[in-house]
Amino acid sequence: MNAAYYPVVLDLHERRCVVLGDTALADEKSGGLRTAGATVVHLHRSFQPGDLTGAYLAIDASDDPEAQRAARAEADRERVLLNVADVTHQCDWIAPALVKRGPLQIAVSTSGESPFLARALRERIEMLLGEEWGPFTQLMGSMRRRLRRAGVSGDSQLRAYRRLLRSRATSMLRDGSDADAAALALAIEQGARTVEPAVPMGEVVLAGAGPGDPDLLTMGARAILADADVVFHDALVGPGVLRLCGPRTRLVDAGKRSGRRSKRQEDINAAMIAAARSGDLVVRLKGGDPFLFGRGGEEMEALRRAGVPVRVIPGVSAALAAPAAAGIPVTHRGVAASVAFVTGHRVGGDLNSLEALAQSVDTLVILMPADLEAIAGRLSAVLGPDRPSAIISQATTADQLVVRAPIGSIAAAARAARVAPPSTLVVGDVVNVLSDIGGVSAADRQMFAEAVAARG
Numbered sequence: 001m002n003a004a005y006y007p008v009v010l011d012l013h014e015r016r017c018v019v020l021g022d023t024a025l026a027d028e029k030s031g032g033l034r035t036a037g038a039t040v041v042h043l044h045r046s047f048q049p050g051d052l053t054g055a056y057l058a059i060d061a062s063d064d065p066e067a068q069r070a071a072r073a074e075a076d077r078e079r080v081l082l083n084v085a086d087v088t089h090q091c092d093w094i095a096p097a098l099v100k101r102g103p104l105q106i107a108v109s110t111s112g113e114s115p116f117l118a119r120a121l122r123e124r125i126e127m128l129l130g131e132e133w134g135p136f137t138q139l140m141g142s143m144r145r146r147l148r149r150a151g152v153s154g155d156s157q158l159r160a161y162r163r164l165l166r167s168r169a170t171s172m173l174r175d176g177s178d179a180d181a182a183a184l185a186l187a188i189e190q191g192a193r194t195v196e197p198a199v200p201m202g203e204v205v206l207a208g209a210g211p212g213d214p215d216l217l218t219m220g221a222r223a224i225l226a227d228a229d230v231v232f233h234d235a236l237v238g239p240g241v242l243r244l245c246g247p248r249t250r251l252v253d254a255g256k257r258s259g260r261r262s263k264r265q266e267d268i269n270a271a272m273i274a275a276a277r278s279g280d281l282v283v284r285l286k287g288g289d290p291f292l293f294g295r296g297g298e299e300m301e302a303l304r305r306a307g308v309p310v311r312v313i314p315g316v317s318a319a320l321a322a323p324a325a326a327g328i329p330v331t332h333r334g335v336a337a338s339v340a341f342v343t344g345h346r347v348g349g350d351l352n353s354l355e356a357l358a359q360s361v362d363t364l365v366i367l368m369p370a371d372l373e374a375i376a377g378r379l380s381a382v383l384g385p386d387r388p389s390a391i392i393s394q395a396t397t398a399d400q401l402v403v404r405a406p407i408g409s410i411a412a413a414a415r416a417a418r419v420a421p422p423s424t425l426v427v428g429d430v431v432n433v434l435s436d437i438g439g440v441s442a443a444d445r446q447m448f449a450e451a452v453a454a455r456g
């Protein structure tokens, strides 16, 4: 195996390319070469001496090993670059799996190690980059040609490309609004052409980081992290998620430390506003969903008051993910038809509304159950000590721990199991609805933990 293939994109326009063989693969190859503008000579038979004379490129897809060896020898003599289909050691070049979106082509090669893997990855990329990326690449190309012709500086060009890439142009093209996308591109281009372009206002995106497992980020959150200039992240956001940030993204740990809460929040808001005003794409990355016990609403208010454009990318909340990862459905036909999400963190220790809620819904999901003893005591008094409950800590990470016990003894059980934050408490009959019949087995949990650990 030659691991040192050098990838190139060949201009085959009007080049003589020879395809050998009377196979479906040979037909496919000659079709591909013709699409690339090559002058294709497709000989529907095995190699015969002289076939490769004057060829620029050749493919033997004949399935005839003896003839292929002869073709190989002639290619060496005639200095023709030959590909013998599926016989890597006889190839001067190998064809990558290709994602084609108009002028945009993404080639995937495993250096011949696994055509299956190349195809599988191509299919994944195809799902990520829809057909709209063809016209989008053309928009980018026209903008580049015009800005270069107009002598616009490299820096201004770069800023314009970045703005177009981050704009809604791709979604407009996906929805068929080609004219809107073109108008948007033109507006961005005109901004770059002005003699002293004003620094365009940036934007803040409040994005949900999910409960821990990087696979639980939405595609929108992943894309914005890759593009961001600066990411202000919560302390709870782990390294696996932060690795999804682009190589030039500046990371700011905006984790609030106890005792400095309100001051820190003002500082974070001020820093985000300043970054957006300097033209940055700012991502405020919050654990779970930004609008569930995440102060996302307050930050949005502050940003709007400052005139900074702000939008939200919802996230998978721990309120749903923690029970789900423990095999607890928060509703279940015949068992629970209502669920409430509450915080166990009550300033001044007021848990009265929690009691009232516990009596009116079937399932309670309690985030931030810091004083578990007090919460469980109050709920025991209202619901009886036997109501099933579970505490799930570090859900969806390799350290996930699930402790199930009646609410009357959950605090002691959690202590004994050394449950560490962050953790979520679930109270209701749903807790045992699946575990009673096997549910998520210890083996399943072990497999899940190993899979997460292997992903790093």
Ligand SMILES: C[S@@+](CC[C@H](N)C(=O)[O-])C[C@H]1O[C@@H](n2cnc3c(N)ncnc32)[C@H](O)[C@@H]1O
Pocket: 210, 211, 212, 236, 286, 287, 288, 289, 290, 291, 292, 293, 294, 316, 317, 318, 319, 322, 366, 367, 368, 369, 392, 393, 394, 395, 396, 397, 421, 422, 423, 424, 425
């Ligand atoms: C400040 S709240 C933020 C909630 C977040 N906005 C969300 O939607 O998940 C933090 C609480 O979320 C819960 N939490 C966050 N991540 C968790 C995880 N991986 N496992 C269990 N609970 C988690 C804990 O109750 C933690 O105290």
